[in-house]
Amino acid sequence: MRLVVLGGGESGVGTAILGKKKGYEVFLSDFGKIKNNYKEVLILNQIPWEEETHTEDLILNADVVMKSPGIPDKSPIVKKLKEKNIPIISEIEFANKFTNVVTVGITGSNGKTTTTMLTHHLLKQGGLNVGLAGNIGKSYAWQIAENKFEAYVLELSSFQLDGVIDYKPHIAVITNISPDHLDRYNYDYSQYIEAKFRITKNQTEDDYLIYDADDEAITDWLSKNKIRAKKVPFSLTKTLEEGAYIKDDTIYTNINNETFIMPINELSLEGKHNVKNAMAATTVAQLMRIRKATIRESLSDFQGVEHRLEKVLKIQNVQYVNDSKATNVNATFFALDSMTTPTVWIVGGVDKGNDYAELMPLVREKVKAIVCLGVDNSKIIEAFGNVVDVMVETTSMTEAVKIAQKMAEKGDTVLLSPACASFDLFESYEDRGKQFKNAVQSL
Structure with a gap:
């Protein structure tokens, strides 16, 4: 062969x-x-x-x-x-032929890395011999070749799912769906949604699909398509009999008649989107029979993901935040939504067919100045030129950070949340995030 x-x-x-x-x-x-x-x-x-x-x-x-x-x-x-x-x-499909380990597959437009790392943390702390692969760390195939783990948590992008024929996770998670990578799907949102749902297509009645019941694209698809897996929803707005929900600032997850309770203020991660990520990870941990005390402890001591709303430094009472991993509008929406102080926003890069309209209310409310960091910033200027008082174009990270520092006053936040891919000026979003941190440290 x-x-x-x-x-x-x-x-x-x-x-x-x-x-x-x-x-x-x-x-x-x-x-x-x-x-x-x-x-x-x-x-x-x-x-x-x-x-x-x-x-x-x-x-x-x-x-x-x-x-x-x-x-x-x-x-x-x-x-x-x-x-x-x-x-x-795809690699996942190829590797899967050579193993019968249990996998948890996690996909979504945003939150999948945090949810994957948090889920892995919960299962590992719970004593499982569990690997971490997919879109993250050492590849699944490589790890299967080394044959070290009894279970895997896999972060799966729509591109990886496109190449799936027989692979099925025992537990699938869809964190959310919003327009992303449309350039790869002929600018057809429904094709992208179909790609995400390939995660459940081979699942049977013995498997589980965990999903965000507040997400329109997900609930709409599920109302029109039949799946075999057991559905386990999570929601910030609805009270659910089976699944995870919020009551009195507390997360409740109810799985197989077992209820787990965790006050939101005890989570190590901040922000509404992270409450959802925690719900998804907790649901997986419960299905994998991890002790409640371990889940609670792990949720409160988890260290976040690099380049995702990462607090870098406070200089002259201005907080610098690295959210370089925000490569689409929806991710930046979460970032701006979690800002509690006037914000100088560094944005731009390779646009993947972005529609900035949904950011408008947040920009009006929170953003005092915009620093564009891309080769072509015309769409950003067109979208927000009349909304903020100051807008500057830059072509290097050092320049962008220096200008942001000049614009920021005591008590403000400087936020790098590009809403775009990084390939015009950087090697990757990691490279972009590292350059941001270096520039901040040399201020």
Whole structure:
């Protein structure tokens, strides 16, 4: 069997290693450059590879192709593979054939990283031998090759779910759905929603789907489509018989006639969206039979995720907050919504078809100045030019932070929450967040 891996990043290299271990003839091809640390791993494992090109003769003879999530379906090599009817799958799908461990799969437009890390924290503190993979950390395939864990919490993007045929999580979580990555779904929101719901398509009556019952896109889809999994909703507004809800500033989760109670002010994470993330993670922990005392303790000592509403420093009584992970409008909505002081907002990057209208009330209420940080800021200027008093365009993080510092007064917050992808000026949202932190530290 010939396995061709497209993409030499984390998921590609992990798949190549697992494929080789399972006796496939493996070839890896990346149209860009492969990072040196990954090259070393490929050489060490004697896996043939190429970079900055796709040699068709070495690719179109595959029995199966694992396509990295970052490669769009419209790329020429993918089109040619489809013409030849060569199966194209995701890393999760490939790795899953070689294991029967229990997985918790978590997807959503926002909150999935926090929910994934929090869920992993709860299960690990509860004594389970549990791994963390998917869109985060070391790839699932690589970890399956090493065979260390009895269960996994997987953060799954819509791109990873696009390549799923048979994979099913025992517990699936959909944190929320809002327009994102529409450039990859022909600007058709319904295609993106369908991609998210692939997480439950192979589930059976013995499996669970945990979801946000306040989310219109989710409840609308569920009202029109039948699923086999047991539904476990969570909500900030409704009282639920089965699932998680809020009463008197307290989270109640009721699962299989077992009730768990936790006052909101004891959560280590702040903000309404994190109450939802905590509800989702708690529900998973209850379904996995983790002790209530452990859940309570873990919810109160969890350290948040880097680049997600991360408090960097307070300088001259101005708080600097790094929310570089906010790569879409909905994530920035949560960030602005959690601001309690006048805010200088650093925003911009590669726009993925953003509609800034939903941010308007929050910007009017909370934002005193906007610093644009992108190659093309025209949409942001058009949206908010008349709403804030001051608006400045910048093209480097150091400049953006210096200007923000000048605009901020005692008691204000400087918030980096870009609402856009980072690839115009940065390598990744992590690179963007690190540059922000460095710039703040050198003020």
